[in-house]
Amino acid sequence: MSFLADPVNFITQWLSTLLIGWGASASFTQLILYIIGAGALTLGALFFTVFLIWLERKIGGRFQDRLGPNRLGPWGIFQPIADMLKIFTKEYITPTGADKVPFNLAPILAVGGVLAMWAVIPYASTVFGVNFNIGVVYLIAVGAIGDLGIIMAGLGSNNKYALLSGFRAVANLISYEVPMVLVLLIPVLFSGSLGMNDIVKSQQTWNIFLAPLAALIFFTTSIAENGRAPFDLLEADSELVAGFNVEYSGLKFGMFYVADFLHSFTAALVFSTVFLGGWRGPGAETIPILGFVYLILKSSLVYFLILHIRFTIPRFRIDQMMDFNWKFLTPISLVLLMVTIVIDKLIPTDLTFIRISVHWAVNILIWVAADRILSAALKSHPAKVVARPRPLARPPHVAVDEKPGGEI
């Protein structure tokens, strides 16, 4: 095994032979390797976030027809590092009457919950944290910890805006989990395992070809789970000032910032693992580092899509968002799940081409039907809104002298 083809396992083997040569026992060596591996992965993810912040600001600048950060270093690439150094020296302000324990625990949970998702993702054919047999359920469960952090921040801040944001976080993040879990069942039943590594290995044809609509719904719901635009109602600037992090300052605020950026990349990573074949690609089985490159390329593409949507689509209203979830996404995903399980049982697995085309046909059919029903419902909607009683500036029972030029 050469260093270039598989650096992680090369270093692992070198370290373990070194440690055992020094007289350490096998289990102790394993423990040390676990600690080094987990530490490297989490630290790497955190430092990667610094790059992501730069990337998002730069791309966001280009979308909005401005330059973005461009002063520090080439293309302003050192800007987030300068920001990070600055934020380390900023004062922590704890508002009076804040609930100290949830207030201080919230930023830690927000970042930790996102970082914990990196434990089960397979990065290459030989490099993965754990091939858990409950990987998908673990991802959903751990993904909710970050939301718990947001809710705790909202409740602990002793601020009305933060509290409203916490409520919205409950409504938003909880609701969008329902269609997300429902469509995640589809890749699970295609691969017959909940382990992330098994899901990647079973994708001879990528899941997005077998279940395009499920991929679309999963993509939408994972944006909503991040609380990203257009679903960023929990930090809607025009309504809630800054949402759950109004009262935070210094690195505690910075941690929410990091969690936000890292979460959107993690969503891209999970999407490309579950639906885009993860590390799969030409030559990825024999040269593991190629698989890593493929995974990063795929998730960068998905990440760019998330950014594109963030900077293109305006924010929804809260009632629109809840309606979109409960009256559109959830029924669609229920129907999709029912149809998919019956059809996939009827077609033998080895007829790949027929299987893909039938799945595509059915998915497009469901999509068109849902779209028709939605647009029919939306056509009658404006009339309903207009018919609703509205508060008047001048109540009708108050008599007003209508004489032109008369005194009122």
Next chain:
Amino acid sequence: MLNDWLYLGIFLIIAFALPAVAILIAGVLSPKKGNPIKNSIYECGIEPIGESRIQFKVQYYVYGLIFLIFDVETVLLFPWAVAYKQLSLFAVFEAVLFILILAAALLYAWRKGALEWL
């Protein structure tokens, strides 16, 4: 298998310890010059009025209840999905029935107006 859990335990400890340590370090580095005005709660720039524990819309509670039903039922579907490849068509139709009951619950909540944002 046990090693997996060990690795996960170590990973979780490090993942939650890293932000905690960073916040502690920044706490040592940062100035501490609090005063009552600085520590007061932000509210549009004016002085805060009344309690910040405001009443919340009951609709949030209703959504929470509906979510609970759906989440429990979908968790029941996960073991079924893992065994999907070995199942006969009959078992698949049973699952369809199960999902139909779920859909009926959604429809019921919808008709009762639980999904309206009033």
